[in-house]
Amino acid sequence: MLQQTTIPTVLARYGEWMRRFPTPAALAAVDEQTALRSWEGLGYYRRVRALQATARAIVQLHGGEFPTDEVALKALPGIGEYTAAAVLSFAYNKPAPLVDANVARVLARLYNDPTPIDTSAGRRLLHERAEVLLHRSNPRAYNAALMELGQTYCTSTKPRCTECPVRRYCRATEPESLPAKKNHVEPTAVQHWDIWLLTDTGLLLEKQPEGTRHAGMYRFPQRSRSSVAALPLICSQKYAVTRYKVTRYLHRAPADFPTLPSETFVPLSLLPSLPMASPDRKLLKQLTEK
Ligand code: SF4
Numbered sequence: 001m002l003q004q005t006t007i008p009t010v011l012a013r014y015g016e017w018m019r020r021f022p023t024p025a026a027l028a029a030v031d032e033q034t035a036l037r038s039w040e041g042l043g044y045y046r047r048v049r050a051l052q053a054t055a056r057a058i059v060q061l062h063g064g065e066f067p068t069d070e071v072a073l074k075a076l077p078g079i080g081e082y083t084a085a086a087v088l089s090f091a092y093n094k095p096a097p098l099v100d101a102n103v104a105r106v107l108a109r110l111y112n113d114p115t116p117i118d119t120s121a122g123r124r125l126l127h128e129r130a131e132v133l134l135h136r137s138n139p140r141a142y143n144a145a146l147m148e149l150g151q152t153y154c155t156s157t158k159p160r161c162t163e164c165p166v167r168r169y170c171r172a173t174e175p176e177s178l179p180a181k182k183n184h185v186e187p188t189a190v191q192h193w194d195i196w197l198l199t200d201t202g203l204l205l206e207k208q209p210e211g212t213r214h215a216g217m218y219r220f221p222q223r224s225r226s227s228v229a230a231l232p233l234i235c236s237q238k239y240a241v242t243r244y245k246v247t248r249y250l251h252r253a254p255a256d257f258p259t260l261p262s263e264t265f266v267p268l269s270l271l272p273s274l275p276m277a278s279p280d281r282k283l284l285k286q287l288t289e290k
Contacts, residue, residue, distance in 0.1 A: 003083075004044050013042060025064045027055035032216050036275030043241075043278060045214055050078025068092050086143075093140040097130035099123075102150025103143075107133075108179035109154060112171035116182040187245045193228045194220035195253040196287065202265040204253075205274070209262070217275045220250065220283070221263050228253075234287070239279040250283065 001010040001017070020038055021027040027035065032052065039048035054076045058066060066087075067073050073084040085096035099107070104117045107129050115122045135142035153164045159175045161167060172178060197204035206221045208214040231251035238247050266274065271284065 001042055001047070003047060005042050009042065021055075023064060024055040024058040024066065027052055028059045033273075033275055036216055037273060040275060040281060041278050045217060045275075045277070047078070049215070053077040054079060066091070068094075070096070089139045089143045093138070095134055095136050095139040096143075097127060097134050098143045098147070099126045099130050100147060102147045102154075103130065105156060105179050106146060106150045106154045109159070109172040109175045110166070110170050112173060112178070114178065114180045117179040118181050118183055122179075185243055187240070187243050189245045189247070191225075191247045191249070192222050193225050193249050193251065194222050195228060195231070195251050195257065196220065196234055197253040197255070197257055197259070199255050199265060202267040203271065204259060204263050205266050206260070206263045214277055217277060218266070219277065219280050220248075221260070223251075231257075235283075237279060237283055241279075246279075248279070248283075 001014060017038065021030075030052075032049070035048050035052045036045060039045060042048075057076050058064060062072070067076070068088075068091075070084050070088060073079050073087055074081070079087075082098070082100070085098050088094040088096040089098055104126050107113075107126055108115075108117055111125075111129060113125065115125055117123065117126060133146075149164075149166065153160045154175070157176065159172075161170070161172075161175060164170065195204070204221055205218040208217050208219060210216075228249075228251040231253055234250045234252050236247060236249050238245070240246065268288065271288070276284065
């Protein structure tokens with residue numbers, strides 16, 4: 001959950017998720033729609049699909065018991081080097097070096113190294129340094145402390161060097177300039193035009209096809225700008241997704257507006273149980289609770 005999602009958002013949802021799915025078997029047993037719906041609000045829905053695939057593999061290959069060695073962990077779907085190291089270190093207190101964005105920033109500054117961290121040379125150096133510094137007898141506390149150092153003292157814009165507990169080991173002369181990155185990507189602005197088509201049968205929604213980022217989730221049907229130009233505008237909404245700044249315009253469509261085969265009318269009573277991305281759910285709530 002914490003990959004890409006903030007701690008306050010995860011904290012608000014973690015307990016509920018663990019009550020609903022206390023074991024890999026519990027998550028493996030539900031259908032994908034139920035898993036997606038339970039994940040709503042956390043975003044990046046690929047993670048819940050990978051989590052469910054992992055839960056099913058754990059049930060099939062390991063009798064429902066989470067594996068505790070690196071090779072078996074990495075063989076599971078959705079678990080790469082970072083997640084395997086995080087599980088080994090935080091769940092089992094095994095010595096595995098962890099490099100997330102906070103740790104990368106701390107290490108680049110501690111060593112005062114201008115090598116861009118998004119290059120293979122930069123990644124290799126970070127990993128080597130994380131391995132060298134790793135506390136062998138308490139890797140769990142060490143990794144947590146290093147991450148927290150990056151969140152609390154060694155922040156990206158205003159590092160608190162005078163109060164920093166590792167100041168005497170730090171070689172950074174201009175910490176704000178580190179870590180260096182080769183590819184800085186500016187967010188891209190995108191716009192889309194959606195329709196609100198509500199009839200006696202229900203609200204027109206489109207289920208996202210397999211292979212797309214939001215596969216299995218429902219969204220407002222999209223149209224070209226010109227095809228909705230004559231329709232009344234209900235509202236606009238701005239939100240951010242990954243590196244995109246999105247502006248959505250929602251237009252009210254008449255009952256005889258042409259629909260597409262991928263779109264379906266969903267009775268209002270079923271809407272709460274359907275998986276939807278947070279911006280769509282928010283908009284839906286605003287419009288149905290009016
Ligand atoms: S002294 Fe400053 S730059 Fe160095 S680790 Fe601490 S907060 Fe970061």
